[in-house]
Amino acid sequence: MISSELTSENGHLMIGGVDSVELASKYQTPLVVYDVEEIRKQIQLFKNSFEDSGLKYQVSYASKAFATIAMYQVLKQENVHTDVVSGGELYTALKAGFPADKISFHGNNKSQQELEMAVDNNIGVIILDNFYEIDLLEQVLEDKDSTVNVMLRLTPGISAHTHKYDQTGQVDSKFGFDVGSGQASKALKKVLANKRMNLIGIHAHIGSQIFGIEGFVMLVKKMFEISANWKKEFDYLPQVINLGGGFGITYNDQDEAIGPDIFIKNIAETVKQQSSDKDMPIPEIWIEPGRSIVGPAGFSLYTIGSRKDVPGLTSYVNVDGGMGDNIRPALYQAKYEAVVANKMDEALKEDVHISGKYCESGDILIDHQKLPETKSGDILAVLDAGAYGYSMASNYNRNPRPAVVFAENGKDKLVVERESYDDLIKLDRDYI
Known part of the structure; x- marks a missing residue:
């Protein structure tokens, strides 16, 4: 869940004191962002609890x-x-x-x-x-x-x-x-x-x-x-x-x-x-x-692209990532929640499926999610996504794995570069 202090005056999601919408623009999406202070806090909670014991x-x-x-x-x-x-x-x-x-x-x-x-x-x-x-x-x-x-x-x-x-x-x-x-x-x-x-x-x-x-x-x-x-x-x-x-x-x-x-x-x-x-x-x-240390500290940022609306059915809102950077919903039926990072102060108006870009019907990140009215170009942030997302990421459909950014005290740093198409083929060898 998102607390009020994580929302900026202009209605944007803040991560580690950094505007998530600016992060998406700077590093592109899909993007994994960690609030490093939250990682440190959780470690200290475990340590302090043992010290008390x-x-x-x-x-x-x-x-x-x-x-x-x-x-x-x-x-x-x-x-x-x-x-x-x-x-x-x-x-x-x-x-x-x-x-x-x-x-x-x-x-x-x-x-x-x-x-x-x-x-x-x-x-x-x-x-x-x-x-x-x-x-x-x-x-x-x-x-x-x-x-x-x-x-x-x-x-x-x-x-x-x-x-x-x-x-x-x-x-x-x-x-x-x-x-x-x-x-x-x-x-x-x-x-x-x-x-x-x-x-x-x-x-x-x-x-x-x-x-x-x-x-x-x-x-x-x-x-x-x-x-x-x-x-x-x-x-x-x-x-x-x-x-x-x-x-x-x-x-x-x-x-x-x-x-x-x-x-x-x-x-x-x-x-x-x-x-x-x-x-x-x-x-x-x-x-x-x-x-429990990295899960709540991690956010997956996506850009909303296409949409499918069928009368009488729940609409599909498609993002530029999916099961390649978070296999858990397909593998474990894991359930997440998401927000529109650039519309944090807007009212929830629709219930939609959040689906990915991969060529699988099971590529559904969130089965039902209430969101404000969305449009192409909005930034979707999946919450509590810091565990087993990037570590289980794949190149399925020959998609590059996302970049990873650490944010702390209002500063951001790229800690894992986004894979390029050249990275995808660097181990391939010619047959003829």
């Missing part, structure tokens, strides 16, 4: 939500950790000058090359996902005569109430070592027997876009239960319990997001209670917010 902690930004050199530089300024899920994300973080010892590496099928990159750069921790990866890392460490910190990713049998593709903690998942079948204990023994791997803790992630605290409370209890059993059976206690991410945000009036302070307060209370009940020392608690 008295727990040792790490806030580790989930790179997959949005990963660019500029984003990693902001994270470095805010003194947080980050997790990566590919060699490409790792490479980008290192190129940004992000501290390697504050990087954790996720993924269910890391390649030998990716593991070698991680070991060569002395990253903070590799989160092991399966037995194949244990063996592969073991060989990499042997070849390089090196050591590394690791965690075990567990599937604890807890699923969040989200879209089925966003659920990752249940037993039937491609991620992690299953606890109930004994896989996790077998993995523990295997890692503890390897002197080149320093097992600092355990990790689990129960899903994404989570609106309730119950799943995290259950996860804390389960992780302490596992830890207590492993202490008794294997004399091992984790120094770190990583609870993953998945903290939901408000995309529309159907969403009821919980603030970081509420999430962390309940997590901390449960951690302390479990520590007391099980007579265990309190471990360091890690979380991995991604969407």
Whole structure:
């Protein structure tokens, strides 16, 4: 939702103190714009909530939500950790000058090359996902005569109430070592027997876009239960319990997001209670917010073009982007809200479909959106679009990916250039 302070005197949407209509003119559309101050505020909310709890902690930004050199530089300024899920994300973080010892590496099928990159750069921790990866890392460490910190990713049998593709903690998942079948204990023994791997803790992630605290409370209890059993059976206690991410945000009036302070307060209370009940020392608690840090800070700006009106049916208002720069509505049935950036002070007069330019009937960014009366050339701004839009963008239909701009304190800076048509064909090779 847009507050009144984000509207200028001339009725334009303001982002980071910059007129969004001027940004659209300066950089063209489609354009992704981030209010950097909002990113910083959200990071500090998580950190302050942990500070209030008295727990040792790490806030580790989930790179997959949005990963660019500029984003990693902001994270470095805010003194947080980050997790990566590919060699490409790792490479980008290192190129940004992000501290390697504050990087954790996720993924269910890391390649030998990716593991070698991680070991060569002395990253903070590799989160092991399966037995194949244990063996592969073991060989990499042997070849390089090196050591590394690791965690075990567990599937604890807890699923969040989200879209089925966003659920990752249940037993039937491609991620992690299953606890109930004994896989996790077998993995523990295997890692503890390897002197080149320093097992600092355990990790689990129960899903994404989570609106309730119950799943995290259950996860804390389960992780302490596992830890207590492993202490008794294997004399091992984790120094770190990583609870993953998945903290939901408000995309529309159907969403009821919980603030970081509420999430962390309940997590901390449960951690302390479990520590007391099980007579265990309190471990360091890690979380991995991604969407909740960048989602509300991001705006997708489009120029309205054609329109289709059929009597008795909802009109289609077409924009110059769509599923190529935001696949989530088509993939997850994700719901967004939008405003006309150059008509913020005008009354809502019509209900329309916001559709993209891609050659797919499913290229609908917003199924029903109330807007002022629109015309070709108006600037549409999709709100809370900072997570998984640009990071999942594609060149479908041979469309270039959009530029990205950071706005803060009334200043704007291009941080990702718009792709050109030459960029689209730079890897192509002649056949004849």
